Amino acid sequence: MEERFVGITMGDPAGIGPEISLKAIDKKNEYKQSVLIYGSYGVLKYYHDLLSLQTPLVRIDRVQEFQKGKINVISVVDLEIGKDIILGQVSSVAGDAAYQYIARAIADAMKGDISVVTTAPLNKEALHEGGHHFDGHTEIFATLTHTQTYTMMLWSDRMSVVHVSTHCALREACNRATKKRVLECIHLADDVMRRLEKKIPKIAVAGLNPHSGEAGLFGQEEIEEIAPAVEQAIAEGLQVTGPVPPDTVFLKAYKGVYDIVVAMYHDQGHIPMKMIAFDSGVNVTLGLPIIRTSVDHGTAFDIAGKGIANEESMLYAVDLGKRFAES
Incomplete structure (x- = not known):
């Protein structure tokens, strides 16, 4: 059977998205076989060290290079915490990066390289400061997939x-x-x-x-x-x-x-x-030609970098996306 990959976009790099993305993959062995992250390797490495995760973190350039048993990262935009962004702060750099992760994941999904896109939260103010004037994830997905009739579930x-x-x-x-x-x-x-x-x-x-x-x-x-x-x-x-x-x-x-x-x-x-x-709800965009699920919470800037973010909603979002892919 053809491998069905799930691509997590790590959301605003100044929020909790990178942390919950790593925690989710590290928590479930099955995720290490088919779930990857679209994001910034430097930010994820920071959290990987902070959380003392034992699962190896590897950088790949495309889905076809996926290494099973590891946390695979397609580093769409290279950023470093403290140099390019500050945790918990709105910035145009972070907003633009969050958009670029999504755009790359959607492109890969439209090509069939991944079966599901699961999104971590972005910050709408940062998104706009970064030059991307969308109301949120739903509208980005609709625009980049050329979808006219859609809704949030x-x-x-x-x-x-x-x-x-x-x-x-x-x-x-x-x-x-x-x-x-x-x-x-x-x-x-x-x-x-x-x-x-x-x-x-x-x-x-x-x-x-x-x-x-x-x-x-x-x-x-x-x-x-x-x-x-x-x-x-x-x-x-x-x-x-x-x-x-x-x-x-x-x-x-x-x-x-x-x-x-x-x-x-x-x-x-x-x-x-x-x-x-709140912790188990999943956001789904209906009407798209691809599968998109998401956590049902925000960037939580107030706890970014503290290592205490709850990954439960991300687990539910990935699992529901896999369920869609298999249905």
Whole structure:
């Protein structure tokens, strides 16, 4: 069987991404057979020494040079801590480097050299200072893979959520809750759950307004946009319910009434997911021609370089990516 490689992009080099990337590979022997890091060798060497890891760290130029039993690094941008970047500080150098790791990994995935890209966190301010004006990972992946229809999913073993909108102002999020976009997200949710769970998923579509608008008393979006999308999805044969009041829909999903929730905006979906699965949640970009998973947390500049970052979310992200690759 053809080897399926997972490429971890180590995120902002001034954050905890390098640390959790190394810890993840060092923790699981199976990762040492097929998981590599796109990043900066000098930064990773610093953490390798700090953590006193026994697994050898090796620099390779391309995936085909992968050495099993070791932590393999494609050093996309050579950086040194204290010289090029300072741990825990926003910088254009770190922001640009984080982008370059992603761009190289995507290029390798599009060629088929790796089967999954798993991303460590980047810092949006640094990304912008580095000259890359994206809202986040999701938009970078969509742009570099020329993908038009996509969404962010947060997955956990207890509940999953896809988002109609993510990184935009709340006022703009209301405008983006259109019938077309809601229906796109319903289809993406249905596709991914069929792929992962091998069954017809029960999908809940959250309302936008309190009490899902209370029959128009608190807003017209449910009547004019969200409910028509749900009705069309049902007519197409999908198992969809909604709009469900957002103050109860996530509790119902948590209890197993629904398999996945279509949330209307970033915080509506992120807050409940981070409450129940902060260390085990995985961020997935749906709709791409390649597989992309990610940790569900930020760069944690406040603990960068202290050797105390938790790699659990990275482990879940890699494992889910491998599951996608095998499905």
